[in-house]
Amino acid sequence: MPINTRISALRGRRREQETLDRLLRDVRAGQSRVLVLRGEAGVGKTALLDYLTEAAPAGQVARAAGVEAETEIAYSALQQLCAPLLGCLDRLPEPQRDALATGFGLSTGNPPDTLLVGLAVLGLFAEAASERPLVCAVDDVQWMDRMSEVILTFVARRLDSESVALIFAARSPGDERILEGLPELRVEGLPDADARALLDSVLPGPVDARVRDRIVAETRGNPLALLELPRGLTPAELAFGFGGHSATPLVSRVEEGFQRRVAALPADTRTLLLTAAVEPVGDVPLLWRALERLDVGMDAAAPAAVAGLIEIGTRVRFRHPLVRSASRRSAEPAELRAVHRALAQVTDPEQEPDRRAWHRAHAALGPDEEVAGELERSADRAMARGGRSAAAAFLERAAELTPDSAKRAGRALAAAAARFAAGALAEVPELLAAAELGPLDPVQQARVERLRAKVAFALNAGRAAGPPLLVAARRLESLDPTAARETYLAAIGAAVNAGRLGGTDLRRAAEAARGLPAGGEPACLLLAGLAAWSLEGHAAAVPLFTRALASAIPETDLDLVWLSGMVMHEVWDDVAFLTRTEQSVGYARETGALSLLPSALTFRATALIYAGRFADASDLLDEAEALGNATGSSPHPATAVILAAYRGREEPALELNEALVGNAEESGLGWLLAVAGYSRAVLFNGLGRYSAALEAALDAARYEDLAVLQWTLGELVEAAARAGADTVAAEARDRLAARTRVVDTNWARGAQALADALADPAGPVEEYYREAIKRFAATRLGLQLARARLLYGEWLRRENRRADARTQLRIAHEAFTTIGADGFAERAGRELAATGETVRKRTPGAREEFTPQEAQIVRLAVAGRTNPEIGAVLFLSPRTVEWHLRKVFTKLGIGSRRELASALRDG
Known part of the structure; x- marks a missing residue:
């Protein structure tokens, strides 16, 4: 596509233009491309965006820009960007369409x-680009x-x-975490020759x-500095290089x-510039x-336009954002308030109630209950659109303007809750302290304590969180029993997480929680069960745990998934383990409660590991990680370590294990140390290195860690029996029996x-093995069934019953190979070879050529998922799935989905 003369006249930007030209070619060829332009203010990022958008296909450009005054208005930049594309909104699936419409305030x-x-935005871009390539510039x-x-x-x-290009321009130096991990192009200053030429074009005369x-x-x-700094300086002043060297930052x-330059303008023109700077939309x-x-006329714009500071056409456009900020910083407070007041007066209260409220708030000289109430209503609207940060900002300003101390405290507390919901945990304590300055009723005081406890747990769910949570729970007992119960549950959960690193925290929390009145709700039963488990042991807790799991519906279970999983x-409930974790994930997806999805995905992945569905478990862990990247909350690391151990690839498994140990020690999460020990035992048992497995299992089994001890005892019995430590094997068997007999x-x-x-070689060993296989065959725990067959086959071979051994080992080998448990598969293969059978290695086929993403899509397609459903699971547009x-x-070599399953079987 030919590039017009204006955009091709960028001085000294050949490298950057070539990069953008390649990007456009890729987008026209059907690919999507993302690029972040980083550079200091004035270096030319906006000019490069202009170059890109003017070279883009006509009618398929969407632009937006962040505005300093609107950093707290939810979706303001996104709505700018998506506005030209909303004609495609009706093509989106209903939940996505409704979410976007609600977020933008188009519907309730x-x-x-x-x-x-x-x-929804991903789908909107894809639908718009299905007609012609789309370029989005921010x-x-x-x-x-x-x-x-x-x-x-x-x-x-x-x-x-x-066929979407998404290009960002970000100021540097700045917060480099913004858009971190995306492809970048650093925009530097012009080369010397071009810089000199540009400087010469604005110098007032010859300069040495x-x-x-x-x-x-x-x-x-x-470029901006070269053009702007010499303005207004005489040749004499320039002779000393802008009046001498300055340590002031260039920006x-x-x-x-x-x-x-603003100060030199007439008063009315300065007012015009200030009003345009405060009004962020350019209306x-x-x-x-x-x-x-x-009382400022239209002719006031002329001096600013002549000075090259502003253009007023269909929209207001500043020469550079620094003009906007310079105008604001040049104004006196009274001038700024007058401008906000005028903007509030002319802003439609029906169409733009939130902007009107924001302007009124900045125009207020002191406390004003009417404005504070308007801001509170804006906060409600922002929260209804999912704008928690915006709601918090409205509420904070509302609290500042509230004359009544009790109302002020309530609004500060509401602002703290909104900041917590937005994930801005560091800002919550100050707002809670502000709330406590005013009179709080008992319910409000309970909310303060509860919120403070939530912040403590969110910041550190391990050892450090337990004591303050316990203090908060005790205070809440007389204020709000429900909040007290939930806080005790969090305190016990923190102590469970702390494990061996928590000292007596678990016992103290459990003893305190026992004083609460009993209840039949799932949280009450779970709390009672955990208290009993902590103080009396596993057997006493089982009935309460069983009742808690039976009474928890998916909605409630989703909130408690981190403990209920x-x-x-503890109750060996494989049915709940596999069905309830699936229900939790399904509920999170169906209701759009995706902020709770990472925990649900992680526990579901654990269930799939035991079911022998490693590939599906890996998919869910990838999805949880993607969610973590998007929200800033990391998924639980334990499941990935367990999966790596069962896969049996020693080096990557041990690397992950070591990282988990470091994470556990740093954060005070002793439970993770137990997971690390258990995982090493699994890895080494699979590799047939029983002494190493024994050492790892002994370390993990020294502590009564929730859930992990039961996993570990089985590994300990196997490792000890195979390593010849018969006494250790028998002791571990007995500890396990105390937990299974109830x-x-x-x-x-x-x-x-x-x-x-394993532990009773003199007993009816074959009967035991057959019982184990029968029991596991009645479950969906395919991994455990394969391990039972492997152990039985190994025993049969040692009993010199080779034909029988081959039957069991062949089934185990095939199962482990299909599952992807490479260590156990090799162990089964060695045993099978020892029986005299030739073990064939799998021949790579078409499926081995799949990329990881293709493999994920294939598995979901074979399971019957539609393209939109696959896209929702993998966070891809349906068109990308189709591609x-x-x-x-x-x-x-097939032509449709109908042939997919059979082609994979044949491959």
């Missing part, structure tokens, strides 16, 4: 989950509101084959070459230059109406039969 509904909005990312940043980062990481060199060096080739000096009719209130192991499930009975077979499936069909 439940507050949308952030990631559901992200999926400037001044450093001033973008938090919700827009989260959503666009999420989308950028998932664009693939939609050495002085010119100094100016170029001092500005580091920054500040450029802004100071703009301030000088020209609104600007003129506000200026009319300020472990409790399922429940009646196939999982418990199978585990105990297997332990008896990947076409590539899969080509690799397999």
